Amino acid sequence: MQKKQLIECHQRITPFIHRTPVLTSHLLNKIAGVEVFFKCENFQRMGAYKMRGATNAILQLTKEQKGKGVVTHSSGNFAQALSLAAKSLGVKAYIVMPSSAPRVKKEAVKEYGGYIIECAPTLQARQAMAKKIEDEKGATFIHPSNDLDVIAGQGTACMELLQEHPDFDIVVVPVGGGGLIAGTALAAHYFGDDCTVIGAEPFEVDDAYRSLKSGKIESNDTTNTIADGLKTELGDNTFPLIQKYVEGIVRVGEDEIIAAMKLVWERMKIIIEPSSAVAFAAVLREKELFKNKKVGIIISGGNVDLKNLPF
Template structure:
């Protein structure tokens, strides 16, 4: 993937997405002893960065594929993204969601005209049900993170960040399925002067961290994290990019995630979800490396169940 192709992708999806703002906080800069630039994808359409990849994936389907609809499995944000993108582009969306997905995300999928099929709360159940629908309906399967078009679409958030601030030393993202991280790496490689990419990951779902060590795709041994969007595992399309280019993956505890989320709510007066807070939690844990540098942080989304917050 080269720079002109990534730029073409960005131009292609622009009519269907928001250019999300970049915000700063002097108090958080002082706390981190660095200049932090938050790319606020919580202000993206449907409230998360995943709108970017969903739109790009659908735009790259043939007319025949679009006529039969698409299917995915998702705990929430990609479910919403694909549903809204399909609504905008007049394509039917079948969405396989774990039964324990936050109700706020289920409600949003329905509001965007997505057809929800619930399943047990494990990856095997998700994949089995999606395969069944793919076979029965002839729908095109679009993976939430392990899909080249999705990966390239997700990278446009970092492209925009680097267009606004071209002298960043590091960009921090969260990592779950790996689409955002891989896309951010591609963007940094082609649109920056040596900016490195670091990921934050919940210790309770640390498959990416362990995969980087072993050199092979590992599966989650646990998924007991409040960062519900990061419970999925890496795939064969994004892991090679991550393995070769990521600077580091920093594991954070659940208390670290809550602290980071609360800081942003209180100090920046914006709503982010736990999965987004993981990236900033990694920044807070890595203050020695970032001291006196310019740092980008991609706040991946803001779809929160307000009746079930991790703090009071």
């Protein structure tokens, strides 16, 4: 993917997204021992960065494709993003969601006009149901993370971050399916000044960490993490970009994720979801790695079930 494609993508989606704020906290900087700036995609439309990629992907479709609708499978944030992006553009969205998806996210999908089709909480069940709808309805499948148009859209968050602060040494992002980190890494490569990208991942779902070590896409045997947005695995489009442009991945424990989430809630007075807290938890864990650096963190989203908080 070329620099020009990212610039065109940003121009394309700008009328349909929010330019989210960049916040910092003297107290959190002191606790982390490093200067940290948060790109707050929890303030994005539908509450997460995924609005960017979903909008770009739909805008790239033909008139005929738009007429037949789009379909995806998602545990939450991309489900909401595709639903809202489709509604904004007058397109029907079919959303395959696992029965275990957070209630708050299912309700949001319905509010945004998405048609929910529930399935068993396995990747295989999600893929099979999405394929069935694709075949029956003629809808275009848009992958939550492994679609190149989605990856480009996700990269625009880091583009905006670097427009405001061109001198970042490191940008840290959570890793699930890899769409955000792949797009971020491309943006840092093209628009940063010697800016490296580091991923953050729970120990419980450390497939990306192991994939970089082994050189092939690895899977997770279990998905026992509070970071529900990071349970997905890398794809054949995201993994090569991560291999080429990402410096490394820091793994964190569940207690560290909860502590980082609570710290941001208490000290910055903003709502972030556990998946977002993983990136800040990585900075708190590996203080020596980030020492004397200017660090950007993509706060990926703020969609939480307030009746089911971990603290």
